[in-house]
Amino acid sequence: MKNKKYYVKNKNYGYLAKEGVRGVFLHGFMSFAAVCVTVACLIIMGSFSMIMLNLDHMVQELDQQNQVLVYVDDSLNEAEAHSIGSQINLIENVFDQEFVTKEQALESFVAEQNDPTMFAGLSADTLRHRFVVTLQSSEKMAETVEKLKALEGVADVNAHLEVAEGFGTVRNVLQFVSYAIIIILLVVSLFIIANTVKLALYDRKDEIGIMKMVGATNTFIRIPFIIEGSIIGLLSAAVAFFAEWGIYDLLTRKISELDTLRLFSAIPFSDVLGTMVLAFVGAGLFVGIFGSLMSIRKFLDV
Amino acid sequence: MIDLKDVTKVYPNGTHALNGLDLHIDDGEFVFLVGPSGSGKSTLLKLLTAELRATTGSVIVNDFDLCKIKKSVIPYMRRTVGVVFQDFRLIQNKSVYDNVAFAMRVIGASEADIRKRVPYVLEMVGLDSKGHRLPDELSGGEQQRVAIARALVNNPAIIIADEPTGNLDPARSLEIMMLLEKINALGTTLVVVTHERELVNRFTKRCVAISEGKIISDGMDGYYQYEE
Numbered sequence: 001m002k003n004k005k006y007y008v009k010n011k012n013y014g015y016l017a018k019e020g021v022r023g024v025f026l027h028g029f030m031s032f033a034a035v036c037v038t039v040a041c042l043i044i045m046g047s048f049s050m051i052m053l054n055l056d057h058m059v060q061e062l063d064q065q066n067q068v069l070v071y072v073d074d075s076l077n078e079a080e081a082h083s084i085g086s087q088i089n090l091i092e093n094v095f096d097q098e099f100v101t102k103e104q105a106l107e108s109f110v111a112e113q114n115d116p117t118m119f120a121g122l123s124a125d126t127l128r129h130r131f132v133v134t135l136q137s138s139e140k141m142a143e144t145v146e147k148l149k150a151l152e153g154v155a156d157v158n159a160h161l162e163v164a165e166g167f168g169t170v171r172n173v174l175q176f177v178s179y180a181i182i183i184i185l186l187v188v189s190l191f192i193i194a195n196t197v198k199l200a201l202y203d204r205k206d207e208i209g210i211m212k213m214v215g216a217t218n219t220f221i222r223i224p225f226i227i228e229g230s231i232i233g234l235l236s237a238a239v240a241f242f243a244e245w246g247i248y249d250l251l252t253r254k255i256s257e258l259d260t261l262r263l264f265s266a267i268p269f270s271d272v273l274g275t276m277v278l279a280f281v282g283a284g285l286f287v288g289i290f291g292s293l294m295s296i297r298k299f300l301d302v
Numbered sequence: 303m304i305d306l307k308d309v310t311k312v313y314p315n316g317t318h319a320l321n322g323l324d325l326h327i328d329d330g331e332f333v334f335l336v337g338p339s340g341s342g343k344s345t346l347l348k349l350l351t352a353e354l355r356a357t358t359g360s361v362i363v364n365d366f367d368l369c370k371i372k373k374s375v376i377p378y379m380r381r382t383v384g385v386v387f388q389d390f391r392l393i394q395n396k397s398v399y400d401n402v403a404f405a406m407r408v409i410g411a412s413e414a415d416i417r418k419r420v421p422y423v424l425e426m427v428g429l430d431s432k433g434h435r436l437p438d439e440l441s442g443g444e445q446q447r448v449a450i451a452r453a454l455v456n457n458p459a460i461i462i463a464d465e466p467t468g469n470l471d472p473a474r475s476l477e478i479m480m481l482l483e484k485i486n487a488l489g490t491t492l493v494v495v496t497h498e499r500e501l502v503n504r505f506t507k508r509c510v511a512i513s514e515g516k517i518i519s520d521g522m523d524g525y526y527q528y529e530e
């Protein structure tokens with residue numbers, strides 16, 4: 001067909017890239033605003049992710065401590081109490097047991113306190129003899145705890161069950177809240193970028209009209225705006241990533257200074273560096289590309 | 303090649319802009335399209351560029367059937383048709399050279415081809431020394447020459463011009479018409495809409511008169527056939 005010569009293959013990628021970059025600077029203020037809002041959204045999203053990761057980490061640590069405390073009934077004397085150990089050994093899933101007298105328990109409790117003198121007058125009789133029982137697997141913890149409780153002379157068994165479950169609930173709620181916030185913020189970023197690109201489109205309405213008139217394909221018209229959106233998204237991702245890193249390191253350092261009991265051990269940021277880079281870049285590109293596509297769609301249907 | 307058969311166009315608001323119009327224009331022709339304001343001339347041109355679709359009838363332009371054309375093919379069809387408007391439609395912040403080069407860039411032409419083709423086209427319209435100027439540093443006639451260069455740069459089979467001299471004084475208008483005639487002589491089909499009887503009568507060209515969306519005369523005897 002004689003029209004074949006009009007099907008030109010694209011040989012001008014440089015033009016597309018240049019136009020995309022130009023767009024960012026042409027609307028400098030809007031681009032700046034879009035980057036700021038997207039950075040804020042990404043930081044909040046990142047922070048919630050870090051909180052989630054840390055909670056998971058804590059739950060895992062609790063799981064790993066597959067030790068339970070078996071308190072012996074007050075009516076038993078030390079020798080009687082000690083003798084329960086052999087029965088504990090017979091229970092399935094028990095790996096090891098160690099007898100701790102109430103005096104030893106008091107000693108170590110006082111030693112753990114910041115100010116040992118505060119507890120100097122405390123009598124060992126307020127505590128009970130106990131066994132520190134190490135389990136083979138924490139999975140069957142609940143079952144094993146029941147068996148330990150059933151032993152004669154055992155008053156109570158203190159497992160981390162409730163703590164673990166409590167944490168689980170907190171985590172689930174937080175997870176839900178986090179997902180909700182992350183989705184809302186993604187949508188916010190998406191709209192901000194969409195509006196920036198829309199402004200760019202309005203600015204170049206005449207240009208686009210001419211492009212269509214001379215036979216530019218919709219893809220060709222779209223690409224510079226997608227590049228513009230992607231640059232904004234990637235720039236935001238970079239800024240947000242380093243800000244997140246700084247904030248997280250600062251916060252965890254402050255917390256560990258206050259947390260002298262070492263109750264809380266934060267995941268070092270370096271452990272999640274790769275994942276975080278991917279997540280930030282992914283989220284940035286996502287809002288950049290879809291934000292621009294959203295605003296272009298309506299525009300090209302002429 | 304343009305071929306319209308029994309074309310009607312009814313706008314969504316109910317206006318019947320074209321009412322059973324037949325028109326055939328061969329490759330290489332120069333055709334004036336005349337008629338009173340509101341007679342449907344611009345509507346007809348918009349059908350030729352696939353900016354609008356005919357309500358009924360058939361519209362064929364350069365072997366593209368515009369009644370059946372897929373959206374994705376329209377850009378390629380438009381590369382076969384150069385368009386010139388009364389209001390020039392230049393990009394104000396781009397130089398003359400870049401305005402013309404723009405039309406090549408946005409269809410993906412290489413910079414090497416652009417560097418070869420744009421100066422050639424600018425020379426053809428008589429603006430080879432003004433490539434670096436901005437549109438508002440040019441006269442109206444010169445701006446229209448830029449628009450013509452842009453329409454020409456991708457080497458279309460047809461150029462259509464909707465009142466290209468509507469904003470120009472008679473001397474500039476004549477120059478523009480002579481330029482279009484020259485382009486036609488080099489092989490491009492020309493369809494020129496105009497109001498100016500004097501101008502049409504200075505050329506011995508086919509003249510198609512439209513009134514109320516229908517062709518009322520078509521011949522070489524000029525504009526006088528049609529009365530305002």
Ligand SMILES: Nc1ncnc2c1ncn2[C@@H]1O[C@H](COP(=O)(O)OP(=O)(O)O)[C@@H](O)[C@H]1O
Nearest residue numbers: 313315317319338339340341342343344345346
């Ligand atoms: N977008 C539109 N919607 C509705 N009516 C229109 C539209 N464009 C043009 N018309 C009507 O169609 C008729 C033909 O218009 P047009 O093709 O612009 O005429 P011309 O170019 O010959 O002056 C006129 O009655 C005009 O009012």
Ligand SMILES: [Mg+2]
Nearest residue numbers: 343344345464
């Ligand atoms: Mg008109």
